[in-house]
Amino acid sequence: MALHIIKSAQAATIIEVENLIEEGDQVLLMEDGCYLYTLAAQKFTALQAMSDHMQSRGLSTKAAALNVELISMKQWALLTRAHRQILTW
Amino acid sequence: MALHIIKSAQAATIIEVENLIEEGDQVLLMEDGCYLYTLAAQKFTALQAMSDHMQSRGLSTKAAALNVELISMKQWALLTRAHRQILTW
Amino acid sequence: MAEQKLRYTLILTHSPSQLESNLSAQQLAVEILSAGDAIDRVFFYQDACFIGLNSQVPGQGLQASYQGWVDLQSEYEVPLQVCIANSLRRGVLDKAEAARYQMVDNIHPSFQLVGLGEIAEACQSSDRIITL
Amino acid sequence: MAEQKLRYTLILTHSPSQLESNLSAQQLAVEILSAGDAIDRVFFYQDACFIGLNSQVPGQGLQASYQGWVDLQSEYEVPLQVCIANSLRRGVLDKAEAARYQMVDNIHPSFQLVGLGEIAEACQSSDRIITL
Amino acid sequence: MTLIIISSPPTLDLETIELVLALAAFEQAPKLLLLGQGIHYASLLQQEKKAKGKSPSKVVSALPMYDCETVYIAAKGLAEQGLEPEDLQSFCQLVDDEQIKQLIKQSKHCVNF
Amino acid sequence: MTLIIISSPPTLDLETIELVLALAAFEQAPKLLLLGQGIHYASLLQQEKKAKGKSPSKVVSALPMYDCETVYIAAKGLAEQGLEPEDLQSFCQLVDDEQIKQLIKQSKHCVNF
Numbered sequence: 001m002a003l004h005i006i007k008s009a010q011a012a013t014i015i016e017v018e019n020l021i022e023e024g025d026q027v028l029l030m031e032d033g034c035y036l037y038t039l040a041a042q043k044f045t046a047l048q049a050m051s052d053h054m055q056s057r058g059l060s061t062k063a064a065a066l067n068v069e070l071i072s073m074k075q076w077a078l079l080t081r082a083h084r085q086i087l088t089w
Numbered sequence: 090m091a092l093h094i095i096k097s098a099q100a101a102t103i104i105e106v107e108n109l110i111e112e113g114d115q116v117l118l119m120e121d122g123c124y125l126y127t128l129a130a131q132k133f134t135a136l137q138a139m140s141d142h143m144q145s146r147g148l149s150t151k152a153a154a155l156n157v158e159l160i161s162m163k164q165w166a167l168l169t170r171a172h173r174q175i176l177t178w
Numbered sequence: 179m180a181e182q183k184l185r186y187t188l189i190l191t192h193s194p195s196q197l198e199s200n201l202s203a204q205q206l207a208v209e210i211l212s213a214g215d216a217i218d219r220v221f222f223y224q225d226a227c228f229i230g231l232n233s234q235v236p237g238q239g240l241q242a243s244y245q246g247w248v249d250l251q252s253e254y255e256v257p258l259q260v261c262i263a264n265s266l267r268r269g270v271l272d273k274a275e276a277a278r279y280q281m282v283d284n285i286h287p288s289f290q291l292v293g294l295g296e297i298a299e300a301c302q303s304s305d306r307i308i309t310l
Numbered sequence: 311m312a313e314q315k316l317r318y319t320l321i322l323t324h325s326p327s328q329l330e331s332n333l334s335a336q337q338l339a340v341e342i343l344s345a346g347d348a349i350d351r352v353f354f355y356q357d358a359c360f361i362g363l364n365s366q367v368p369g370q371g372l373q374a375s376y377q378g379w380v381d382l383q384s385e386y387e388v389p390l391q392v393c394i395a396n397s398l399r400r401g402v403l404d405k406a407e408a409a410r411y412q413m414v415d416n417i418h419p420s421f422q423l424v425g426l427g428e429i430a431e432a433c434q435s436s437d438r439i440i441t442l
Numbered sequence: 443m444t445l446i447i448i449s450s451p452p453t454l455d456l457e458t459i460e461l462v463l464a465l466a467a468f469e470q471a472p473k474l475l476l477l478g479q480g481i482h483y484a485s486l487l488q489q490e491k492k493a494k495g496k497s498p499s500k501v502v503s504a505l506p507m508y509d510c511e512t513v514y515i516a517a518k519g520l521a522e523q524g525l526e527p528e529d530l531q532s533f534c535q536l537v538d539d540e541q542i543k544q545l546i547k548q549s550k551h552c553v554n555f
Numbered sequence: 556m557t558l559i560i561i562s563s564p565p566t567l568d569l570e571t572i573e574l575v576l577a578l579a580a581f582e583q584a585p586k587l588l589l590l591g592q593g594i595h596y597a598s599l600l601q602q603e604k605k606a607k608g609k610s611p612s613k614v615v616s617a618l619p620m621y622d623c624e625t626v627y628i629a630a631k632g633l634a635e636q637g638l639e640p641e642d643l644q645s646f647c648q649l650v651d652d653e654q655i656k657q658l659i660k661q662s663k664h665c666v667n668f
Contacts, residue, residue, distance in 0.1 A: 002665070007197075007310070009451050019631070022656050022659075032198075032451045053198070055489065085659055088308070094442075098564050109546065120334060126637070146598075147595075162337045165338060174549055175441075198491055224328065224566075225357070235401070240492070241493070267327060267366065268326075268363065269374075269416075271367075293577075294581075297574060298578055306664075307665075328567060372605070373605075427464070
């Protein structure tokens with residue numbers, strides 16, 4: 001069960017990750033990857049995004065409306081505990 | 090008549106430039122933009138690419154087969170003389 | 179925490195002023211250490227070598243890009259390792275390298291220049307490697 | 311050349327080790343000057359400020375990222391201008407700024423730190439501005 | 443007239459906007475065109491990304507005071523970025539591809555980020 | 556096993572490949588997976604991008620000598636990048652998405668560039 005951290009703002013990254021994702025993998029949007037929340041919400045179930053980064057981009061309300069789960073830095077650290085393979089895109 | 094220099098390797102850049110291009114504008118691929126020659130050759134007439142950069146990427150023969158014109162640094166300098174607006178993507 | 183203590187290596191690759199990677203990594207490191215886990219090393223690679231430049235003059239009220247790391251090191255003794263080959267190429271030098279090339283060192287003294295063997299060690303010994 | 315002589319400003323924005331922008335810009339500058347046109351200034355912005363770091367130790371047979379510019383300047387007196395605000399933030403200092411902040415200068419002496427007024431001047435006086 | 447074109451998202455230190463502000467302060471009356479993810483610079487909801495850093499929305503809101511009175515936004519990009527016109531600073535103007543081509547053609551210089 | 560994943564095109568100083576070579580030299584037997592534009596690292600025709608710089612194809616060709624015997628290439632990306640199997644180093648192996656998922660799952664660590 002891998003954790004896929006998407007930091008890139010390139011939409012092509014979402015497609016790349018979509019092809020490689022397995023049942024049980026988790027996708028987390030952070031930094032400029034937050035801008036891809038609309039496309040990512042269509043592609044991934046149980047999508048998470050870094051709350052502080054969504055907030056500073058003014059996207060928290062919009063993302064929450066698409067059921068993107070906003071998580072704290074502490075929860076991020078817990079995610080890195082739970083997933084052995086951590087891939088950053 | 091603008092000169093559009095494409096240095097980015099992101100395919101999305103080609104689409105962006107395609108939307109903004111005018112009759113008489115010139116498109117030049119250089120650096121990692123060279124990797125986009127196939128898509129660019131479909132979108133732009135009279136496409137040019139920096140010969141040294143295509144060569145160092147091993148793409149000269151393939152690009153020439155698609156009628157991409159390979160130009161020298163000296164010809165690049167002449168292009169910047171000929172075009173008042175120079176946009177770099 | 180009843181759980182087993184995990185050991186982390188963080189690898190940074192981006193310069194500090196344009197993207198947020200350096201800040202994200204500092205915040206993650208704080209959470210990892212607060213949770214009782216360990217950080218074997220923070221490894222600065224490619225343009226992240228510039229994070230340690232000692233001569234930064236941040237704007238009023240702002241912090242230099244190395245400050246969060248220096249603070250974490252003084253509290254938790256986290257090794258701050260900078261790839262020596264990448265640093266030399268870019269002009270980021272510690273005292274030893276500066277002496278070797280007859281230049282002046284310019285990296286914050288909390289950072290050390292090391293070889294890529296440290297990443298091999300990370301592959302072997304760390305439970306998690308996170309690239310940011 | 312019978313054509314009118316053109317005046318150029320080049321703006322660089324990328325760090326030197328990952329992308330080729332710095333090399334492309336140096337090659338373009340050579341062609342512009344050989345053709346008899348003029349370069350009002352080369353302006354180093356954002357991570358391109360690192361190009362001037364004086365302490366680079368390039369690998370055997372290789373050149374420091376500033377070398378091509380230093381050569382062009384000694385032949386053609388091209389002003390090599392580095393954005394002062396961007397440089398201070400990153401820790402790239404000339405003698406004057408180093409003295410002001412009691413640090414050691416670390417930029418090659420062919421480069422000078424300047425304000426953004428130089429870009430305003432470029433907008434006004436240069437015939438071409440090229441961002442690389 | 444100098445046209446600054448930004449098509450990448452706001453950076454940590456807002457150096458691209460600083461350049462626009464400087465040109466405006468030196469009375470160059472620059473025009474700013476935001477494309478794609480660059481449009482987020484004009485979002486009213488953008489906030490600072492580091493402690494005590496500058497807020498993009500505040501920095502951009504200063505542009506009209508320096509005579510950079512209109513910020514042009516590629517209309518097509520707005521929806522793609524998940525933004526609504528009411529998310530943007532009041533002095534923004536939506537433009538289509540034809541208008542963007544005119545802006546480029548009328549400019550003396552273009553500077554892209 | 557550490558899996559190095561490169562999805563961006565070759566850089567001027569080849570630092571990503573240096574990391575793979577170092578892991579191999581320290582007997583970590585890293586596996587290298589190239590995706591998208593990262594596939595160009597395996598092209599036999601890549602040459603040095605600066606005077607006296609290293610040639611990517613030469614640096615990559617050294618991998619098998621250090622016990623990094625297979626370089627995995629995302630088959631889907633090959634055509635997208637305009638490359639043919641015969642453009643690649645002989646020790647490359649084309650893999651599909653399912654095989655890539657297995658490579659990730661079997662790795663202890665993943666490092667992406």
